[in-house]
Amino acid sequence: MNVWELIIQQPLTNVLIVVAHFFGDNFGVAIILLTILVNLALLPLTLSQIRSSKRMQDLQPKLAEIQKKYGKDRQKLAQEQMKIYKESGIKPAGCLLPMIIQMPVWFALYQSIMLALAAVPEGLLNLARYLYPWPVVFSSLPLNPYFLGMNLAQPNFILAILVGASMWIQQKMSATPTDDPRSAASSQMMTWMMPLLFAFLALSFPSGLSLYWIASSLIRIILQYRVTGWGTLRRKASTGQSGKKYVTFESEDAKKTTAKPKPKDEVIITDKESLEKSRKKPSRFSKFFEGRDDDEQSGE
Amino acid sequence: MENTEKKKNHNKTAGLIALLVAAVIAIALFGFSCVSGLTPIGWSGGVESNGVLYVGSLEGRLVTIDLIDESRQWAEPLKYPEQSGLFGCSAASACGGGTSRVPVYATPAVSGNLCYIAGYNGKIYAYNTTNLATRWIFPREGYLEALVGGMVIEQGKLYIGCSDGVIYALNSETGDILYQYKTEDKIWGTPTLADNTLYIGSFDKNLYALDADDLTLKWTFTAEGSIFTKPLVENGTVYIGSFDRYLYALNAIDGTLKWKYMADNWFWSQPVIVDGTLYAGCLDGFVYVLDPATGTEVAQPVNLKSALASTPVIYENYIIFAVHEGFVYKIDLDTLEPLLIASFESTLDGPLTLHEGVVYLQTNDAVLQRIDTSTGALLPPIYLTTQ
Numbered sequence: 001m002n003v004w005e006l007i008i009q010q011p012l013t014n015v016l017i018v019v020a021h022f023f024g025d026n027f028g029v030a031i032i033l034l035t036i037l038v039n040l041a042l043l044p045l046t047l048s049q050i051r052s053s054k055r056m057q058d059l060q061p062k063l064a065e066i067q068k069k070y071g072k073d074r075q076k077l078a079q080e081q082m083k084i085y086k087e088s089g090i091k092p093a094g095c096l097l098p099m100i101i102q103m104p105v106w107f108a109l110y111q112s113i114m115l116a117l118a119a120v121p122e123g124l125l126n127l128a129r130y131l132y133p134w135p136v137v138f139s140s141l142p143l144n145p146y147f148l149g150m151n152l153a154q155p156n157f158i159l160a161i162l163v164g165a166s167m168w169i170q171q172k173m174s175a176t177p178t179d180d181p182r183s184a185a186s187s188q189m190m191t192w193m194m195p196l197l198f199a200f201l202a203l204s205f206p207s208g209l210s211l212y213w214i215a216s217s218l219i220r221i222i223l224q225y226r227v228t229g230w231g232t233l234r235r236k237a238s239t240g241q242s243g244k245k246y247v248t249f250e251s252e253d254a255k256k257t258t259a260k261p262k263p264k265d266e267v268i269i270t271d272k273e274s275l276e277k278s279r280k281k282p283s284r285f286s287k288f289f290e291g292r293d294d295d296e297q298s299g300e
Numbered sequence: 301m302e303n304t305e306k307k308k309n310h311n312k313t314a315g316l317i318a319l320l321v322a323a324v325i326a327i328a329l330f331g332f333s334c335v336s337g338l339t340p341i342g343w344s345g346g347v348e349s350n351g352v353l354y355v356g357s358l359e360g361r362l363v364t365i366d367l368i369d370e371s372r373q374w375a376e377p378l379k380y381p382e383q384s385g386l387f388g389c390s391a392a393s394a395c396g397g398g399t400s401r402v403p404v405y406a407t408p409a410v411s412g413n414l415c416y417i418a419g420y421n422g423k424i425y426a427y428n429t430t431n432l433a434t435r436w437i438f439p440r441e442g443y444l445e446a447l448v449g450g451m452v453i454e455q456g457k458l459y460i461g462c463s464d465g466v467i468y469a470l471n472s473e474t475g476d477i478l479y480q481y482k483t484e485d486k487i488w489g490t491p492t493l494a495d496n497t498l499y500i501g502s503f504d505k506n507l508y509a510l511d512a513d514d515l516t517l518k519w520t521f522t523a524e525g526s527i528f529t530k531p532l533v534e535n536g537t538v539y540i541g542s543f544d545r546y547l548y549a550l551n552a553i554d555g556t557l558k559w560k561y562m563a564d565n566w567f568w569s570q571p572v573i574v575d576g577t578l579y580a581g582c583l584d585g586f587v588y589v590l591d592p593a594t595g596t597e598v599a600q601p602v603n604l605k606s607a608l609a610s611t612p613v614i615y616e617n618y619i620i621f622a623v624h625e626g627f628v629y630k631i632d633l634d635t636l637e638p639l640l641i642a643s644f645e646s647t648l649d650g651p652l653t654l655h656e657g658v659v660y661l662q663t664n665d666a667v668l669q670r671i672d673t674s675t676g677a678l679l680p681p682i683y684l685t686t687q
Contacts, residue, residue: 052669120340121340121343121405121448121488122339122340122341122649124528124585125568125607125609125624125649126489128565128566128568129565129583129607131565132565135524135544138543138544138545138566139505139524139525139543139544140324141525141526141543142503142526142543180327254600294352
């Protein structure tokens with residue numbers, strides 16, 4: 001057993017089996033719980049990454065401006081960009097570093113899920129060498145692969161669709177809004193490509209992995225919402241038929257009605273009166289996220 | 301000028317996207333490649349009858365080898381149900397591997413002029429021994445769940461356990477189903493027949509003793525872990541290993557516990573008894589040497605340093621074990637000294653076959669390796685693939 005397996009993979013696998021045992025031998029629940037636990041452990045890093053991305057997004061207009069101004073002089077452009085980053089207290093690698101640090105943990109988590117599933121005889125045999133000498137671990141195996149009537153050891157079409165959908169929402173929320181058609185096109189492409197790719201992978205691998213992807217995406221959506229709101233997901237929806245169904249928060253009309261920051265919970269506002277009311281009486285859902293502004297301020 | 305810049309930007313964007321997609325694919329492939337045991341491969345052993353060795357090849361078909369002239373004969377490849385899943389993934393194949401080859405774990409069986417093989421595709425096939433023409437297939441329509449354990453044939457009946465948790469008794473001549481018995485979880489183990497009683501372990505943690513005539517239940521024994529091991533029945537005692545790390549000795553009459561012995565990992569392979577001593581290989585890499593009557597250690601365990609999943613064979617005064625990491629040892633029964641006689645760049649988890657002093661085993665490249673047990677010399681291998 002190498003260092004990676006000894007320090008990361010083996011403990012995670014055993015924890016997964018123990019969690020499954022204490023939740024009625026339900027492997028699906030174990031996957032979801034462990035995904036939540038790992039996300040909680042990585043929460044500071046994830047939030048830091050999302051905030052860095054958000055601050056980078058906020059700088060886009062300024063960056064676009066100097067791009068226009070110094071586009072031909074690359075040296076000057078780089079200098080100006082660094083100056084803006086420095087003034088805003090942003091490190092360009094700030095959103096990449098936490099992601100890189102988290103990667104090994106994600107690898108280990110899904111490796112552990114695949115290991116613990118032991119869907120085929122070789123898998124079960126392989127699993128034996130990762131087990132701690134705890135009676136609960138030995139007596140729990142092989143794990144019951146059924147969750148809500150689905151066999152987590154087999155690919156599942158519904159879960160694959162959910163993988164794609166949840167990933168699309170997450171991508172959409174974190175996409176950088178831009179007026180540049182070229183950037184918008186590439187951003188749009190990424191928003192579709194990643195979910196499609198993962199949905200395809202989900203159709204080719206045991207669906208226990210899909211469950212992990214879905215749980216991860218949902219957690220990520222919640223965190224993203226907490227920091228940036230619905231992002232481009234909300235904007236897209238609101239620009240569709242403004243005046244008939246929704247108020248466009250970015251519109252001049254909406255800006256005049258209030259100087260308060262827009263609420264970021266999922267409340268569909270159909271008229272200005274309701275908009276006023278909703279801001280006077282925050283919903284329970286928005287109260288849950290009261291710490292949002294503090295977080296944003298502290299991060300900047 | 302502006303067009304050139306546009307092109308540059310487009311190229312840059314396309315490059316970035318390609319890089320990202322490549323990274324995701326690389327991550328996925330890297331991650332999955334690090335977890336072995338996602339794809340079913342198979343580990344069928346061999347059985348010798350009238351100078352012919354019958355093996356389920358990793359290519360997914362029955363192969364016969366004439367041990368005198370080394371000529372080979374292949375049966376039709378086993379098949380998965382057609383259009384059984386998206387992107388060609390079969391439900392039984394657990395996907396991930398993306399292969400249409402049917403793994404074979406069960407060692408073939410021979411009875412009279414018929415030979416039998418059970419596939420991971422959930423079908424049992426009976427062939428004529430002379431020309432490997434198909435005599436019957438069970439079930440005729442559709443597929444059972446994966447068949448991992450081997451079969452036993454006695455008095456015109458074929459017994460086998462299935463991943464659907466059912467023990468089937470078939471007419472060995474016609475493939476008609478005679479009796480069946482349902483357990484609470486899947487069965488990957490091979491049954492043992494002794495004194496008209498069929499013993500078989502299930503993942504529901506029970507060992508079942510069934511009447512071989514009609515599969516009615518005689519008794520059950522509940523362990524603390526699932527049971528994979530093929531039971532050993534000797535002198536009125538049933539020896540069975542479990543995933544709870546215990547080796548159990550039970551009264552064959554009523555299933556009451558005689559003794560149990562705990563190791564550090566699962567007892568996966570069938571133990572053997574030689575000259576009144578029980579030798580049990582364990583996945584913790586040790587061979588435990590016990591008194592079969594009391595379960596007490598009669599000697600220090602022999603450390604072979606790698607998981608013992610393969611069923612051993614006995615030759616003269618030696619017991620021969622293959623370990624997971626590809627080494628084959630023979631242990632002198634007097635001194636209990638292990639001697640390395642062969643090593644392969646392959647995992648060895650399938651059972652060994654012994655015939656006239658030669659050990660046969662199949663390596664991961666679908667090659668039948670042969671070891672002369674007296675000298676430890678490797679004889680020329682026999683290729684089990686058709687190409």
